[in-house]
Amino acid sequence: MVRGWKAVLAVAGLAVLGAIPSATLAQDNMQSDSMKKDDAMQDGMKHDAMKHDDMAPDKNAKALFTGTFHGKVHSTSGRATVYQGTDGKRILRLTHFKTSNGPDVHVVLVATRDAKDDANSLSGNTERIELGKLKGNEGDQNYELPENIDLGKFQTVSIYCERFNAIFGAAALAKF
Protein backbone atom coordinates (compact mmCIF):
# COMPACT_ATOMS: atom_id res chain seq x y z
CA MET A 1 0.00 0.00 0.00
CA VAL A 2 2.76 2.39 0.98
CA ARG A 3 4.57 1.80 -2.28
CA GLY A 4 1.39 2.41 -4.24
CA TRP A 5 0.76 5.80 -2.65
CA LYS A 6 4.38 6.72 -3.04
CA ALA A 7 4.04 6.20 -6.75
CA VAL A 8 0.89 8.33 -6.86
CA LEU A 9 2.57 11.07 -4.85
CA ALA A 10 5.64 10.97 -7.03
CA VAL A 11 3.55 11.40 -10.17
CA ALA A 12 1.53 14.14 -8.52
CA GLY A 13 4.69 15.92 -7.46
CA LEU A 14 6.08 15.70 -10.95
CA ALA A 15 2.86 17.05 -12.42
CA VAL A 16 2.90 20.07 -10.11
CA LEU A 17 6.59 20.69 -10.67
CA GLY A 18 6.01 20.46 -14.39
CA ALA A 19 3.06 22.82 -14.28
CA ILE A 20 4.74 25.63 -12.37
CA PRO A 21 7.61 26.41 -14.73
CA SER A 22 5.36 26.15 -17.76
CA ALA A 23 2.91 28.57 -16.16
CA THR A 24 5.75 30.87 -15.27
CA LEU A 25 6.97 30.75 -18.82
CA ALA A 26 3.50 31.42 -20.14
CA GLN A 27 3.21 34.43 -17.92
CA ASP A 28 6.62 35.73 -18.82
CA ASN A 29 5.56 35.47 -22.42
CA MET A 30 2.36 37.33 -21.71
CA GLN A 31 4.22 40.00 -19.89
CA SER A 32 6.77 40.61 -22.60
CA ASP A 33 4.01 40.49 -25.18
CA SER A 34 1.95 43.11 -23.44
CA MET A 35 5.00 45.25 -22.89
CA LYS A 36 5.80 45.04 -26.55
CA LYS A 37 2.29 46.07 -27.35
CA ASP A 38 2.51 49.06 -25.07
CA ASP A 39 5.78 50.12 -26.60
CA ALA A 40 4.20 49.80 -30.00
CA MET A 41 1.27 51.85 -28.83
CA GLN A 42 3.51 54.54 -27.47
CA ASP A 43 5.53 54.56 -30.64
CA GLY A 44 2.30 54.81 -32.54
CA MET A 45 1.24 57.74 -30.43
CA LYS A 46 4.52 59.54 -30.93
CA HIS A 47 4.23 58.81 -34.60
CA ASP A 48 0.75 60.20 -34.76
CA ALA A 49 1.75 63.27 -32.84
CA MET A 50 4.52 63.97 -35.25
CA LYS A 51 2.48 63.31 -38.34
CA HIS A 52 -0.82 64.91 -37.56
CA ASP A 53 -2.06 67.77 -35.53
CA ASP A 54 -5.23 65.98 -34.52
CA MET A 55 -3.61 64.83 -31.27
CA ALA A 56 -4.08 68.38 -30.07
CA PRO A 57 -7.81 68.12 -29.23
CA ASP A 58 -6.98 65.25 -26.89
CA LYS A 59 -5.34 67.76 -24.62
CA ASN A 60 -8.85 68.66 -23.66
CA ALA A 61 -9.61 65.14 -22.48
CA LYS A 62 -11.25 65.43 -19.11
CA ALA A 63 -11.26 63.33 -15.99
CA LEU A 64 -14.94 62.78 -15.21
CA PHE A 65 -14.89 60.50 -12.19
CA THR A 66 -12.24 59.23 -9.84
CA GLY A 67 -11.89 57.14 -6.71
CA THR A 68 -9.36 55.16 -4.71
CA PHE A 69 -9.29 51.40 -4.35
CA HIS A 70 -9.64 49.59 -1.08
CA GLY A 71 -9.12 45.90 -0.59
CA LYS A 72 -11.92 43.46 0.04
CA VAL A 73 -10.91 39.80 -0.31
CA HIS A 74 -7.32 40.81 -1.14
CA SER A 75 -5.48 44.01 -0.38
CA THR A 76 -5.91 46.36 -3.32
CA SER A 77 -4.73 49.93 -3.75
CA GLY A 78 -4.44 52.66 -6.35
CA ARG A 79 -6.75 54.97 -8.23
CA ALA A 80 -9.46 54.48 -10.82
CA THR A 81 -10.28 57.42 -13.09
CA VAL A 82 -12.73 57.71 -15.97
CA TYR A 83 -11.51 60.01 -18.75
CA GLN A 84 -13.46 61.32 -21.67
CA GLY A 85 -11.76 62.30 -24.89
CA THR A 86 -13.03 65.02 -27.17
CA ASP A 87 -14.42 62.29 -29.42
CA GLY A 88 -16.72 61.30 -26.55
CA LYS A 89 -14.97 57.99 -25.91
CA ARG A 90 -14.56 57.14 -22.27
CA ILE A 91 -11.69 55.21 -20.78
CA LEU A 92 -11.14 53.81 -17.33
CA ARG A 93 -7.54 54.20 -16.23
CA LEU A 94 -6.01 52.52 -13.20
CA THR A 95 -2.95 54.23 -11.72
CA HIS A 96 -0.60 53.34 -8.84
CA PHE A 97 -2.58 50.13 -9.05
CA LYS A 98 -1.81 47.01 -7.08
CA THR A 99 -3.81 43.93 -6.20
CA SER A 100 -3.03 40.26 -5.78
CA ASN A 101 -2.70 38.04 -8.81
CA GLY A 102 -5.34 35.42 -9.37
CA PRO A 103 -7.18 33.28 -11.88
CA ASP A 104 -9.77 34.79 -14.23
CA VAL A 105 -9.76 38.27 -12.70
CA HIS A 106 -11.86 40.90 -14.45
CA VAL A 107 -12.49 44.61 -14.24
CA VAL A 108 -16.20 45.32 -13.93
CA LEU A 109 -18.40 48.33 -13.32
CA VAL A 110 -21.07 47.57 -10.74
CA ALA A 111 -24.39 49.34 -10.31
CA THR A 112 -23.90 50.00 -6.64
CA ARG A 113 -22.40 52.69 -4.52
CA ASP A 114 -19.12 51.01 -3.53
CA ALA A 115 -20.54 47.46 -3.76
CA LYS A 116 -21.73 48.05 -0.23
CA ASP A 117 -24.74 45.78 -0.35
CA ASP A 118 -22.51 42.78 -0.83
CA ALA A 119 -19.02 43.21 0.47
CA ASN A 120 -16.94 40.31 -0.75
CA SER A 121 -18.92 38.85 -3.62
CA LEU A 122 -21.37 39.95 -6.29
CA SER A 123 -24.92 38.72 -5.97
CA GLY A 124 -26.44 37.33 -9.14
CA ASN A 125 -28.84 40.19 -9.71
CA THR A 126 -26.30 42.98 -9.34
CA GLU A 127 -26.08 44.75 -12.66
CA ARG A 128 -22.56 44.87 -13.97
CA ILE A 129 -20.61 45.87 -17.03
CA GLU A 130 -17.65 43.82 -18.08
CA LEU A 131 -14.61 45.86 -19.09
CA GLY A 132 -12.27 42.96 -19.75
CA LYS A 133 -9.72 40.78 -18.10
CA LEU A 134 -7.38 42.46 -15.67
CA LYS A 135 -4.29 43.19 -17.75
CA GLY A 136 -1.89 43.02 -14.84
CA ASN A 137 -2.10 42.93 -11.07
CA GLU A 138 0.31 45.85 -10.86
CA GLY A 139 0.81 49.06 -12.77
CA ASP A 140 -1.03 51.61 -14.90
CA GLN A 141 -3.62 50.29 -17.33
CA ASN A 142 -6.51 51.46 -19.50
CA TYR A 143 -9.90 49.92 -20.26
CA GLU A 144 -12.31 51.20 -22.85
CA LEU A 145 -15.86 51.80 -21.66
CA PRO A 146 -18.71 50.66 -23.88
CA GLU A 147 -20.79 53.54 -25.19
CA ASN A 148 -24.02 54.64 -23.52
CA ILE A 149 -23.18 53.53 -20.00
CA ASP A 150 -24.81 55.63 -17.33
CA LEU A 151 -21.97 56.37 -14.94
CA GLY A 152 -24.49 57.87 -12.55
CA LYS A 153 -25.72 54.31 -12.12
CA PHE A 154 -22.54 52.25 -12.37
CA GLN A 155 -20.57 53.98 -9.67
CA THR A 156 -18.21 51.27 -8.53
CA VAL A 157 -15.16 49.79 -10.18
CA SER A 158 -14.66 46.26 -8.97
CA ILE A 159 -11.71 43.93 -9.39
CA TYR A 160 -13.64 40.73 -9.63
CA CYS A 161 -12.51 37.12 -9.69
CA GLU A 162 -15.17 35.40 -11.81
CA ARG A 163 -14.10 31.91 -10.90
CA PHE A 164 -14.61 32.26 -7.18
CA ASN A 165 -17.14 35.12 -7.22
CA ALA A 166 -14.76 37.14 -5.08
CA ILE A 167 -14.28 40.90 -5.14
CA PHE A 168 -10.56 41.53 -4.69
CA GLY A 169 -11.07 45.26 -4.25
CA ALA A 170 -13.36 48.11 -5.22
CA ALA A 171 -13.28 51.84 -5.86
CA ALA A 172 -16.27 54.14 -5.51
CA LEU A 173 -16.27 56.73 -8.27
CA ALA A 174 -16.99 60.34 -7.40
CA LYS A 175 -17.19 63.34 -9.69
CA PHE A 176 -13.82 64.83 -10.45
Add this chain to the structure above:
Amino acid sequence: MNTNQRSWISRNKWIFAVIALPVLAVAWWEFRPEKLFINEKVSEAAPFAARGEAQPVYTGVLEGKAHPTSGRATIYQSPDGKNYLRLSDFATSNGPDVHVVLLKAVEKALGGVAVTGELDKVELGSLKGNQGDQNYDLPAATDLNKYQTVAIYCERFHVIFGTSQLEKF
Protein backbone atom coordinates in the same frame (compact mmCIF):
# COMPACT_ATOMS: atom_id res chain seq x y z
CA MET B 1 -5.88 -9.22 3.87
CA ASN B 2 -3.32 -6.53 4.36
CA THR B 3 -0.91 -8.11 1.94
CA ASN B 4 -3.69 -8.60 -0.56
CA GLN B 5 -4.59 -4.92 -0.42
CA ARG B 6 -1.02 -3.81 -0.80
CA SER B 7 -0.46 -5.92 -3.83
CA TRP B 8 -3.75 -4.75 -5.36
CA ILE B 9 -2.76 -1.12 -5.02
CA SER B 10 0.79 -1.57 -6.16
CA ARG B 11 -0.43 -3.60 -9.12
CA ASN B 12 -2.76 -0.76 -10.07
CA LYS B 13 -0.48 2.14 -9.25
CA TRP B 14 -0.49 3.36 -12.83
CA ILE B 15 -4.24 3.61 -12.76
CA PHE B 16 -3.94 5.84 -9.69
CA ALA B 17 -1.29 7.87 -11.39
CA VAL B 18 -3.42 8.29 -14.50
CA ILE B 19 -6.38 9.40 -12.39
CA ALA B 20 -4.27 11.70 -10.24
CA LEU B 21 -2.80 13.61 -13.18
CA PRO B 22 -5.99 15.16 -14.56
CA VAL B 23 -7.33 15.74 -11.06
CA LEU B 24 -4.19 17.65 -10.18
CA ALA B 25 -4.22 19.49 -13.47
CA VAL B 26 -7.80 20.66 -12.90
CA ALA B 27 -7.03 21.62 -9.32
CA TRP B 28 -4.05 23.61 -10.49
CA TRP B 29 -6.05 25.35 -13.21
CA GLU B 30 -8.78 26.21 -10.72
CA PHE B 31 -6.59 27.67 -8.02
CA ARG B 32 -3.47 28.70 -9.93
CA PRO B 33 -1.47 28.68 -6.67
CA GLU B 34 1.67 29.92 -8.38
CA LYS B 35 -0.09 33.27 -8.93
CA LEU B 36 0.39 33.98 -5.26
CA PHE B 37 4.05 34.48 -6.03
CA ILE B 38 4.02 35.80 -9.59
CA ASN B 39 3.11 39.37 -10.42
CA GLU B 40 1.98 40.64 -13.78
CA LYS B 41 3.15 44.19 -14.05
CA VAL B 42 1.90 46.47 -16.80
CA SER B 43 2.56 50.11 -17.58
CA GLU B 44 0.23 51.56 -20.17
CA ALA B 45 0.56 55.15 -21.25
CA ALA B 46 -2.19 57.59 -20.40
CA PRO B 47 -4.88 57.45 -23.09
CA PHE B 48 -4.86 61.19 -23.54
CA ALA B 49 -1.51 62.87 -23.60
CA ALA B 50 -1.80 66.17 -21.79
CA ARG B 51 1.30 68.12 -22.60
CA GLY B 52 2.13 71.53 -21.26
CA GLU B 53 -0.84 71.53 -18.93
CA ALA B 54 -1.21 71.39 -15.18
CA GLN B 55 -1.58 67.82 -13.98
CA PRO B 56 -3.57 66.71 -10.94
CA VAL B 57 -1.26 65.22 -8.33
CA TYR B 58 -3.55 64.85 -5.31
CA THR B 59 -7.31 64.83 -4.99
CA GLY B 60 -9.99 64.17 -2.43
CA VAL B 61 -13.69 64.64 -1.71
CA LEU B 62 -14.75 67.36 0.73
CA GLU B 63 -16.78 66.36 3.74
CA GLY B 64 -18.64 68.54 6.17
CA LYS B 65 -17.70 68.94 9.82
CA ALA B 66 -19.18 71.99 11.51
CA HIS B 67 -21.19 72.84 8.39
CA PRO B 68 -22.25 70.76 5.40
CA THR B 69 -19.45 71.00 2.87
CA SER B 70 -19.16 69.22 -0.46
CA GLY B 71 -17.15 69.16 -3.65
CA ARG B 72 -13.67 68.15 -4.62
CA ALA B 73 -10.24 69.46 -3.70
CA THR B 74 -7.45 68.80 -6.18
CA ILE B 75 -3.84 69.87 -6.17
CA TYR B 76 -2.49 70.53 -9.65
CA GLN B 77 1.12 70.87 -10.65
CA SER B 78 1.91 73.25 -13.48
CA PRO B 79 4.66 72.43 -15.96
CA ASP B 80 6.78 75.13 -14.28
CA GLY B 81 6.59 73.18 -11.00
CA LYS B 82 4.15 75.49 -9.23
CA ASN B 83 1.35 73.85 -7.29
CA TYR B 84 -2.13 75.13 -6.80
CA LEU B 85 -5.24 73.88 -5.05
CA ARG B 86 -8.50 73.87 -6.98
CA LEU B 87 -11.90 73.46 -5.37
CA SER B 88 -14.56 72.23 -7.80
CA ASP B 89 -18.30 71.63 -7.42
CA PHE B 90 -17.64 73.34 -4.14
CA ALA B 91 -20.23 74.39 -1.61
CA THR B 92 -19.99 75.21 2.07
CA SER B 93 -21.81 77.62 4.34
CA ASN B 94 -20.85 81.28 4.36
CA GLY B 95 -19.19 82.70 7.42
CA PRO B 96 -16.86 85.33 8.84
CA ASP B 97 -13.11 85.20 8.21
CA VAL B 98 -13.11 81.75 6.58
CA HIS B 99 -9.77 80.48 5.28
CA VAL B 100 -8.46 77.61 3.20
CA VAL B 101 -5.64 75.80 4.99
CA LEU B 102 -3.61 72.63 4.67
CA LEU B 103 -3.25 70.46 7.75
CA LYS B 104 -1.36 67.32 8.60
CA ALA B 105 -3.53 64.22 8.51
CA VAL B 106 -2.47 63.49 12.12
CA GLU B 107 -3.59 66.97 13.26
CA LYS B 108 -5.37 66.61 16.61
CA ALA B 109 -7.87 69.33 15.74
CA LEU B 110 -9.29 67.06 13.02
CA GLY B 111 -10.71 64.84 15.74
CA GLY B 112 -13.24 67.48 16.67
CA VAL B 113 -14.90 70.53 15.18
CA ALA B 114 -13.54 73.37 17.30
CA VAL B 115 -9.81 74.00 17.38
CA THR B 116 -8.12 74.59 20.72
CA GLY B 117 -4.54 75.76 20.94
CA GLU B 118 -2.08 76.26 18.12
CA LEU B 119 -2.97 74.91 14.68
CA ASP B 120 -0.06 73.66 12.55
CA LYS B 121 -1.30 74.84 9.17
CA VAL B 122 -0.28 76.09 5.77
CA GLU B 123 -2.34 79.18 5.01
CA LEU B 124 -3.64 79.37 1.46
CA GLY B 125 -5.74 82.50 1.85
CA SER B 126 -9.25 83.68 2.60
CA LEU B 127 -12.03 81.59 1.08
CA LYS B 128 -12.92 83.38 -2.16
CA GLY B 129 -16.51 82.21 -2.19
CA ASN B 130 -18.61 79.70 -0.34
CA GLN B 131 -19.76 78.21 -3.63
CA GLY B 132 -18.15 77.51 -6.97
CA ASP B 133 -14.82 76.58 -8.52
CA GLN B 134 -11.78 78.41 -7.19
CA ASN B 135 -7.98 78.19 -7.19
CA TYR B 136 -5.42 78.85 -4.47
CA ASP B 137 -1.67 79.04 -4.99
CA LEU B 138 0.41 76.83 -2.73
CA PRO B 139 3.55 78.27 -1.08
CA ALA B 140 6.59 76.86 -2.89
CA ALA B 141 7.96 75.13 0.20
CA THR B 142 4.76 73.22 1.05
CA ASP B 143 5.55 69.60 1.86
CA LEU B 144 2.63 67.73 0.35
CA ASN B 145 3.84 64.48 1.88
CA LYS B 146 3.01 65.98 5.27
CA TYR B 147 0.16 68.40 4.66
CA GLN B 148 -2.41 66.19 2.98
CA THR B 149 -5.64 67.51 4.45
CA VAL B 150 -7.50 70.50 3.05
CA ALA B 151 -9.59 72.28 5.65
CA ILE B 152 -12.10 75.10 5.35
CA TYR B 153 -11.35 76.91 8.57
CA CYS B 154 -13.13 79.78 10.28
CA GLU B 155 -10.38 81.75 12.01
CA ARG B 156 -12.69 83.87 14.10
CA PHE B 157 -14.43 81.00 15.88
CA HIS B 158 -11.71 78.39 15.44
CA VAL B 159 -14.13 76.05 13.74
CA ILE B 160 -13.45 73.65 10.88
CA PHE B 161 -16.32 73.82 8.39
CA GLY B 162 -15.20 70.86 6.30
CA THR B 163 -12.17 68.82 5.30
CA SER B 164 -10.83 66.74 2.46
CA GLN B 165 -8.30 63.96 2.81
CA LEU B 166 -6.04 64.19 -0.24
CA GLU B 167 -4.87 61.04 -1.97
CA LYS B 168 -2.45 60.57 -4.83
CA PHE B 169 -4.03 61.07 -8.22
